Amino acid sequence: MKIDKQKLIDLLVDKTGMELDAVKQQLDQLIERIQEAAQKGKALEIKGFGMFYFSKEGELKFDPSDDLQTEVNFKYAGMDPVEIKKPRESADKQVEEEKEEKPEPDAEDSTAIDSVWGFDAESEEEPEKPESQKPEKKKEKTEAEDESEEQVTSSKDEPSGKKEKEEEKPFDPFADFDHGVIKSKEEISKEEEPEKKPEKDKKPEKKKTGLTPQSFVDADELEEPEKKEDDLDDIFPSFVDESKKKQPAAQSRAAQDSKQTAGKGEKKKKNPVQTLVTTIVFVLVLVVGVIVAIDFGVMDSIFGDAEPPPREVTQAVPQPQAPVDADAMENLDQDPQDEAADAADQEQPEPTEIEEVEEPADPEFGLHGSAVSIDGRYYSIILHSMRNENRAREMRDELQDEGYRAVMNPVESEEHGTMWRIGVGQFETISQAQSAASELPQNYRDNHFIGLIQ
Amino acid sequence: MDKNFIKAFREVVREEIVKKNTVEIEGLGRFEIVHNKQHQKKMDDGQVLMMPPQDVVEFTPEKTGKNED
Structure with missing residues (x-):
């Protein structure tokens, strides 16, 4: 409908209760003032309405x-643009952040730095040593599986002795040397995992701890008090470290002493840039692995499942872990043969294993049915947005009655307060949401927006 | 100018355009609501944004010269 001046005047008369002539006069006056002001290059603002002005083109x-x-715009108030593709710069930034984060844990203690440098030096110069250690480590683990109790007591002594040594480090330069190198191997895996974990909001930790094979839990517990710095961050790596640690500590310490001091000397000479680059590449590979795992939606569900303290979880839920146990063992067993792939071996199997365990827990996405509580983010087809919560609830129920999976989410908006968005469907990706939206009835199809709920 | 009148003017125009009516004021121009569909917007930095749909007030001035004198 078109409201012309005559109709407008009628409406104004109704509204104000003024005389028709007075309204006419006022309206003319208003128009005149707007034009005048604009022509003088001034803007005329009617509060709560808007501003009239002349553009450069007159x-x-x-x-x-x-x-x-x-x-x-009440229907869409509170809707913000949704990012579909990240800006190139921010993608670069993320990589930079990862790189930046790496030095932090290193800087925490000097031995860590040593071990970073030691990474290359060791793998290049001391291949025999790890080989001698690792087969034994393997044995120990099988033992651990059978008689974990015994293992606890026996291994308790060794690592604790070791722990003392580690603690001494700051005071005894030679002990430092010993362990700096022994540790360095362990630290490589240790460092890399904790590093990337913080980036992922701790979810990876949980995944790992949740999966830690039962037989190793004891070892973990032993380890815990020893390494306060790492704490829960690397429970998984810790049992690997532990087993590595034990052997060298018990047996080849003397032999290593000489080697390692020598290796250490060389290490320092190594080109730092080269080693740094190697470690960075390593870290990136690991990070990609975690990101992939997250993409599979694995992390979220694990996050929810593994909430209780990691050690208890592993003990309390033995069944799902049984297969993992075996697999994890295999992977660890391979380590001795292929030490270059050491760290990678330890991590890459995890995501795949977790997938199997966790898949059934994955939330179902879809347009119909009833809303599922989804940990994390999903896309929905937003059909309404309103301030009134009760009204919003009604709308949601209506949609639900129509057979849609109706969701209702509050959106805080600075200027409008809390807006309630009513959407249908829960989708993993924006394209799924879009294709579902294109199949909606005409009235919904014409007026929808894909919203990201998180 | 009468304050009540301004207020009423503001409210009437608002109410009418919200009802999707076009308000045409001779000597001034035309107010109407235009619906912009959601669309993807590419930024220079490679970012792609999905812009929400929007109803906006659009004002079309009257042909210049007609009411100037």
């Missing part, structure tokens, strides 16, 4: 006030 322009714009 055209009268009108900018609606925020109030008016919001009111007019």
